[in-house]
Amino acid sequence: MAQKDIPESSADQLAAAFRALSNPNRLRIYQVILEHCRAHGHADLAKVPAGCAFGDFMQRLNIGAPTVSHHVRELAEAGLIRVEREGRRRYCHAQPQMLATLAHFFEL
Amino acid sequence: MAQKDIPESSADQLAAAFRALSNPNRLRIYQVILEHCRAHGHADLAKVPAGCAFGDFMQRLNIGAPTVSHHVRELAEAGLIRVEREGRRRYCHAQPQMLATLAHFFEL
DNA sequence: TATATAGTTTGATGATGGTCAAACTATAAG
DNA sequence: CTTATAGTTTGACCATCATCAAACTATATA
Secondary structure (H helix, E strand, O other), X not given: OOOOOOOOOHHXXXXXXXHHOOOHHHHHHHHXXXXXXXXXXXXXXXXXXXXXXXXXXXXXXXXXXXXXXXXXXXXXXXXXXXXXXXXXXXXXXXXXXXXXXXXXXXXX | OOOOOOOOOHHHHHHHHHHHOOOHHHHHHHHHHHHHHHHHOOOOHHHOOOOOEHHHHHHHHOOOHHHHHHHHHHHHHOXXXXXXXXXXXXXXXXXXXXXXXXXXXXXX
């Protein structure tokens, strides 16, 4: 570990979230996750019917596995999603708290 | 002009807006504009009491004029703000439509 | 016209970012 | 134990970005 976790200013946290959504592929991944969570609820996604595993993104967006892995990690590090393992699959769901923060930011 | 305006997919428009907000300095500029518009109304900003001119950003963020100019252009091109000239000053205000689009995107 | 003010354009430079192929790890199933 | 599946890590490559200094344009004012 090269560097301790330094506390981020709240503006920088926002900027990091926007940065995570600024790549079209990453944005689409997030949109897919959002759709899924809206359809099935944000509560405990681990037990939700299939979908939102990494492989789905590969097929839907036609990008390689390393790229998906990289993008999902960025979304998670930005606080936009959470990832849970189940067997050898990883399932993603949106972080409602960040969703609320961002919605509030743009409220008129 | 190297290239005609190609219509952007709505996902790409969103990604472009997020990209514009992904730079901390640009985000702060946008926040200053938002604050100002929230305080004075989004309607016709040209006649609003001073503030939100480019020079203010230079001082508040401690960055050079070319950088401000560049950042403001990016925010405008992303559809986040509008710029109006008055004499030799330029005043910025937020685009309420984009604000609404983005708020809606994050609604739970 | 001359001078000051406010912002723009250009060009350069160092920093980040997106993607992939290859090699690797971990879990599951036979 | 072997094989298949699902994702990760590393390393590389090219593209895009943030910023600044220098030179420039446009507007206002004396």
